[in-house]
Amino acid sequence: MEERPATWDLGQKAATGYRGAIKEGKMSREKNISQLSPSEIRNLIRKGKWDKPTPGLAMGFAQANLVILPQRYAFDFLLFCQRNSKPCPLLEVLEPGQYQTRSLAPDADIRTDVPRYNVYRRGKLEAAEKDIRTLWQDNSVTFLLGCSFSFEEALIRAKVPVRHIEENRNVPMYITNIPCKPAGVFHGPMVVSMRPLPPDRVIRAVQITSRFASVHGAPVHIGDPSAIGIKNLGKPDFGDAVTILKGEVPVFWACGVTPQAVVMEAKPDFCITHAPGHMFISDVLNEELATL
């Protein structure tokens, strides 16, 4: 458990650093992209004019994790998500062969509207693609899952600090000893993301994220990392370490890397996901996802 399994090559390194780059205006050629609507950004992506990470784009709108599997795995994976809704909150699932969403963004094409895709065969990363139309199959089933970007925006609006954004890093993620409930061929430990908070913001963070059950919801653990099998906060399994100030409490949320890691462990013949940080941008407002 200490070492990240070799098959969990999610290619997430590429995502690091872009979040800040957008904010600092280093991507001046794409200036104003952060002002565009979800539909306008998807149009750029579709035309191959944007293949970079999506944090900071279309603020206010929900972004989604993507998993595409052959139909024979679809019931098991849907069941896995139903049983493990904190790490795997389903926003939308499409019928076999369908590549247009009904509710998240009806004019989008799932095969072209994600900036970068990872293609896996038997759990091994085979290629990164900007367009998967030639890989699409009649029995491909698309799963779109909620993403922590949605609740991070709500935290920031409530003046709860989000350290990795402040430090222009990728969020630190850790493999825990919390088992997911298995379903068919899918099983594995929960992966969590960590945000250090001043003690007086912890309760507010619980309240805010509890409203967003469809984007991971309330934390799964507060405090002692060793209680959930994390040995060293300075060495995350994915993403980057962040500064933890004196007196701050580490707060852990179920993370969307969990379903990807679980799928990779199951080694399906074929699977396509978004590349980490390169999300599907929906037309749904984060606030529309709130329960209360």
Place this chain on the structure above:
Amino acid sequence: MEERPATWDLGQKAATGYRGAIKEGKMSREKNISQLSPSEIRNLIRKGKWDKPTPGLAMGFAQANLVILPQRYAFDFLLFCQRNSKPCPLLEVLEPGQYQTRSLAPDADIRTDVPRYNVYRRGKLEAAEKDIRTLWQDNSVTFLLGCSFSFEEALIRAKVPVRHIEENRNVPMYITNIPCKPAGVFHGPMVVSMRPLPPDRVIRAVQITSRFASVHGAPVHIGDPSAIGIKNLGKPDFGDAVTILKGEVPVFWACGVTPQAVVMEAKPDFCITHAPGHMFISDVLNEELATL
């Protein structure tokens, strides 16, 4: 839409009246059953010693709706529930052939522990059974869905009146003009239950039921029945009419009859459900189902 479709023969008439009978002690031979634990009641049911409706039993514990379908329908139905979580809140779904739950009640047997089952072939009610072991197939997939009994208990504890319980009747249910999101072969209108409330209790009722997303959650409509296609509150499509006092507001919740009605409309070769009112009694407390 005015007439209830003939294929929606859910046999719910049998459920009417029992709720009150238990409270009034008319079932003296089974005296004290309302004091028994979920496990003890399931044991009685398994031995054939209780084949009556379950309202009022194991108060505090969640009861569940049951739908059993052959595996070839399972992905579509799971997808339908995911897309329509208010009428179809999944509590647990079992792998094909599995008849023991993992989380709701690990010692239960889904084939014997429900007091009465309805067996349908091609959407037609064929038989009522007390034990379905001889009907069980290796590819049977079990769906357990949340039930409004859970939130009614929370309403009563907060002094929000629940009229059909006060009047010892079955809750009134109506077919609306609100379409469910279709999934594969499953489609149809949402069925709602109605509880009339004094205006000063409506907001509290919204707050309380919002906490219970896994048992239908917040109302889907407040006020004018015609806005959701209901012509006459005095003539429910299922269940019994209840008294609406002067000034009271009808409040409508998504109803667990929806998935059953949708399954019947799809006319699967084979399907087993609980008989209305004869629910599966779980070991999970209603409070454990609350989001907040």
